[in-house]
Amino acid sequence: MPDAPLTCLDFWCQAGSSSERPGEEGIAHFLEHMVFKGSGRLAAGAFDLAIEALGGSSNAATGFDDVHFHVLIPPDRAAEALDLLLELVLQPALEPQGFATERDVVLEEIAQYADQPTEQVLQSILSLGCGDHAYGRPILGTASALNAMDPSLMRRFHNRRYFGPNCTLALAGPAPETLKPAIAASALADLPGDRTNSSSHHPLRFHAGRHTQQIDRLESARILMLWLTAPAHNQEAVMGADLATTLLGEGRRSRLVERLREELQLVESISMDLTALEQGSLITLEVICPEDALPAVEQEISAVLHQAANEAVSEQELRRGCQLVSNSLRYAMESVGHVSGLCASHVLWHRNQDLLNPLSHLSHWSADRLQSDLFPELLPEKACVLIARPGANQ
Amino acid sequence: MSAALDVLVEPLASPGVMAAKLWLPFGSACDATDQRGAHDLLASLLSRGCGPYNPKELADVVEGCGAGLRCDAQEDGLLLSLRSTMDDAEQLLPLLGWMVLEPHLAPDQVALEKSLTLQMLQRQREDPFHIAAVAWRQLAFSDGGYGHDPMGVESDLQTIDRQQILPLAQRLPTGRSVLSLAGCLPEHIENRILAMDGFRGWPETTGGSSACRPKYGTSAAETIRLEPMDTEQVVLMLGQATVPHGHPDDLVLRLLQCHLGVGMSSLLFRRLREEHGVAYEVAVHYPQLMGPAPFVLLASTGIERAELSLRLLLQSWEELCQTTLSQADLTLARAKFIGQMAQARQTCSQRAERRAQLRAMGLRDDYDQSCMDAIKAITVEHIQETCQRWFKQPQLSLCGPPSSLKRLERIWAERHQ
Numbered sequence: 118m119p120d121a122p123l124t125c126l127d128f129w130c131q132a133g134s135s136s137e138r139p140g141e142e143g144i145a146h147f148l149e150h151m152v153f154k155g156s157g158r159l160a161a162g163a164f165d166l167a168i169e170a171l172g173g174s175s176n177a178a179t180g181f182d183d184v185h186f187h188v189l190i191p192p193d194r195a196a197e198a199l200d201l202l203l204e205l206v207l208q209p210a211l212e213p214q215g216f217a218t219e220r221d222v223v224l225e226e227i228a229q230y231a232d233q234p235t236e237q238v239l240q241s242i243l244s245l246g247c248g249d250h251a252y253g254r255p256i257l258g259t260a261s262a263l264n265a266m267d268p269s270l271m272r273r274f275h276n277r278r279y280f281g282p283n284c285t286l287a288l289a290g291p292a293p294e295t296l297k298p299a300i301a302a303s304a305l306a307d308l309p310g311d312r313t314n315s316s317s318h319h320p321l322r323f324h325a326g327r328h329t330q331q332i333d334r335l336e337s338a339r340i341l342m343l344w345l346t347a348p349a350h351n352q353e354a355v356m357g358a359d360l361a362t363t364l365l366g367e368g369r370r371s372r373l374v375e376r377l378r379e380e381l382q383l384v385e386s387i388s389m390d391l392t393a394l395e396q397g398s399l400i401t402l403e404v405i406c407p408e409d410a411l412p413a414v415e416q417e418i419s420a421v422l423h424q425a426a427n428e429a430v431s432e433q434e435l436r437r438g439c440q441l442v443s444n445s446l447r448y449a450m451e452s453v454g455h456v457s458g459l460c461a462s463h464v465l466w467h468r469n470q471d472l473l474n475p476l477s478h479l480s481h482w483s484a485d486r487l488q489s490d491l492f493p494e495l496l497p498e499k500a501c502v503l504i505a506r507p508g509a510n511q
Numbered sequence: 512m513s514a515a516l517d518v519l520v521e522p523l524a525s526p527g528v529m530a531a532k533l534w535l536p537f538g539s540a541c542d543a544t545d546q547r548g549a550h551d552l553l554a555s556l557l558s559r560g561c562g563p564y565n566p567k568e569l570a571d572v573v574e575g576c577g578a579g580l581r582c583d584a585q586e587d588g589l590l591l592s593l594r595s596t597m598d599d600a601e602q603l604l605p606l607l608g609w610m611v612l613e614p615h616l617a618p619d620q621v622a623l624e625k626s627l628t629l630q631m632l633q634r635q636r637e638d639p640f641h642i643a644a645v646a647w648r649q650l651a652f653s654d655g656g657y658g659h660d661p662m663g664v665e666s667d668l669q670t671i672d673r674q675q676i677l678p679l680a681q682r683l684p685t686g687r688s689v690l691s692l693a694g695c696l697p698e699h700i701e702n703r704i705l706a707m708d709g710f711r712g713w714p715e716t717t718g719g720s721s722a723c724r725p726k727y728g729t730s731a732a733e734t735i736r737l738e739p740m741d742t743e744q745v746v747l748m749l750g751q752a753t754v755p756h757g758h759p760d761d762l763v764l765r766l767l768q769c770h771l772g773v774g775m776s777s778l779l780f781r782r783l784r785e786e787h788g789v790a791y792e793v794a795v796h797y798p799q800l801m802g803p804a805p806f807v808l809l810a811s812t813g814i815e816r817a818e819l820s821l822r823l824l825l826q827s828w829e830e831l832c833q834t835t836l837s838q839a840d841l842t843l844a845r846a847k848f849i850g851q852m853a854q855a856r857q858t859c860s861q862r863a864e865r866r867a868q869l870r871a872m873g874l875r876d877d878y879d880q881s882c883m884d885a886i887k888a889i890t891v892e893h894i895q896e897t898c899q900r901w902f903k904q905p906q907l908s909l910c911g912p913p914s915s916l917k918r919l920e921r922i923w924a925e926r927h928q
Binding site for chain 1: 526566574577578579630631638776781785813859
């Protein structure tokens with residue numbers, strides 16, 4: 118990417134919320150915050166100051182499966198930034214005063230989410246569908262769990278998860294010659310190797326069913342549907358699911374948007390989304406509509422989904438779906454942050470491959486195969502369904 | 512005579528993709544006072560049928576190429592955005608022309624978009640940040656052009672129909688428009704654009720520009736707005752309307768934005784998050800506008816810590832006029848400014864939009880480059896003088912539980928005694 122003026126360093130670790138044990142709920146994300154509160158060598162704030170003084174920026178995000186920390190930096194300063202980033206992530210100070218203050222910040226983050234009804238509805242359906250599995254729990258944790266935590270618990274979590282085989286560093290953008298030796302000599306090389314990896318995930322048992330809730334401060338009604346599909350390592354199936362959700366819910370000519378929003382004008386918006394996850398990917402369907410339209414909307418969604426399972430999509434539709442899926446990956450290649458993130462997650466989860474390679478699976482999905490293998494799995498009967506109505510919380 | 516359309520191209524190495532941005536100088540600031548939302552409604556209609564395509568056919572062409580096409584109303588103009596692969600560019604670029612010269616504006620599509628927008632406006636009331644932002648706009652700009660969200664106001668939108676939209680659509684091609692392309696581009700595309708179907712017939716320059724000249728608005732008599740809502744947090748927005756992008760004081764305010772709100776080393780982040788743990792979200796909102804842009808500090812905070820948060824925001828604001836920044840703070844702000852500039856030039860879309868924006872605002876193509884030099888000459892004294900010029904009469908909007916708002920209102924009142 119010769120034109121990119123910035124280099125992205127991206128450190129990934131298999132330490133998302135699904136690696137938390139009972140009593141640790143929310144600690145993966147809380148640790149992500151604490152990492153920026155300093156290390157043995159760096160005082161709180163020293164990292165941010167150093168990176169930003171170089172004209173760079175940093176951020177981090179915690180997911181169900183993994184957590185990542187990334188730095189965008191002018192290429193000639195990448196080696197310095199790498200050194201600082203690894204120090205911070207691998208040697209967090211977890212100092213008690215900073216721990217207490219940062220817990221308050223996380224509690225504010227939880228409160229901010231609680232004030233967004235859309236987020237509440239989404240969390241509700243994950244809890245209903247995934248039960249007590251980590252995918253059903255809020256990544257941010259709960260106030261009571263966070264209040265019960267201390268730095269030693271976090272230290273144990275860090276020791277348990279942040280070691281060699283669990284970590285990947287990716288780099289995108291211009292890479293000066295000096296960077297390779299810097300990586301070889303970095304703290305990465307000293308990372309302890311395999312420990313007995315005791316993360317015994319309890320299997321994701323999915324709960325199909327239909328639920329109704331009233332949610333305070335909701336201004337329009339929502340219908341959410343959730344399906345469990347193939348785990349991320351089954352890439353062919355995941356690409357199929359991506360194609361199926363695109364055909365159903367992306368763009369004005371997709372089946373659901375065309376029928377419910379454009380023709381019948383029943384909904385404000387309807388969209389489908391696929392989240393590729395290691396223990397089973399999740400497909401969500403989100404509808405925003407007036408409350409009085411709920412029965413008609415539910416009925417029409419069912420009709421569209423059954424139709425997809427009953428007759429194959431046209432070749433033209435299939436081509437359109439493949440174009441949309443392929444191009445959205447190509448557009449993502451434009452930013453160094455996306456490129457480094459994709460690389461890192463492929464390597465982290467042992468799917469080392471060319472970045473556009475997932476597209477090669479698309480050709481294995483004919484209209485007939487979609488109809489026989491995939492659409493029957495996306496019927497309302499197989500989903501966890503949540504009807505959320507405006508009104509006082511029940 | 513030449514067409515009143517500036518065409519800018521920037522070939523860039525990209526993964527085979529390109530972005531096109533077409534800027535038209537008619538934005539939500541040009542909404543009539545009783546038709547707030549008209550330009551946004553017009554924007555949403557342009558992609559619902561134009562030239563030879565009905566709405567379905569248009570969606571087919573765009574989505575069939577896996578492309579993206581949208582049109583948004585911003586305060587200062589409409590922005591049409593196309594994103595596609597290089598191979599599809601020739602087929603898709605004419606759409607941008609047709610959307611401006613021959614939009615269908617079919618009655619059924621007007622009714623559909625109007626209904627969708629009304630539903631969206633209602634749903635936005637779920638978001639305390641949005642409510643606080645709308646309230647702040649009203650404080651700073653009253654019923655002027657910047658006084659409402661581009662999406663509009665429910666009561667006005669109810670009364671808008673096709674008859675009001677038609678004249679707005681007819682004048683769209685008559686302003687000084689800019690088409691900016693970036694990425695992997697077909698060869699010599701800049702020479703062929705105006706001859707393409709869709710762009711043929713673009714009107715010629717007439718000398719006198721027919722752009723709308725909006726009244727941006729003047730500040731309301733009161734200095735505080737309270738928006739009661741049964742939430743866990745209070746959203747606080749403190750700030751003042753300042754200067755247009757490119758104004759001599761603008762660069763100083765951009766440096767201040769970096770100092771106060773950019774990154775984890777920023778003053779608000781350190782003070783509210785690191786030292787006191789009273790907020791998760793802190794930011795400085797300072798959009799690049801052709802009129803007096805808001806310079807607003809923002810925080811959201813739990814009710815029991817809201818008073819402390821407000822005091823910290825006020826302290827941060829008042830310090831700006833009373834004391835000078837340290838040299839170290841200024842050096843850091845300059846570094847962040849340069850970093851921000853680099854980050855804003857990552858994708859074809861970002862590059863194309865920035866070039867269109869500079870041209871539309873009458874700023875030189877090398878404006879950003881010249882800013883990188885100009886910030887070196889800015890001193891801490893210069894910054895303080897600028898603050899004293901623009902930060903004397905801040906206004907505050909709050910959204911949160913009523914009891915909490917009462918207490919915060921008292922703190923605000925004490926400050927004025």
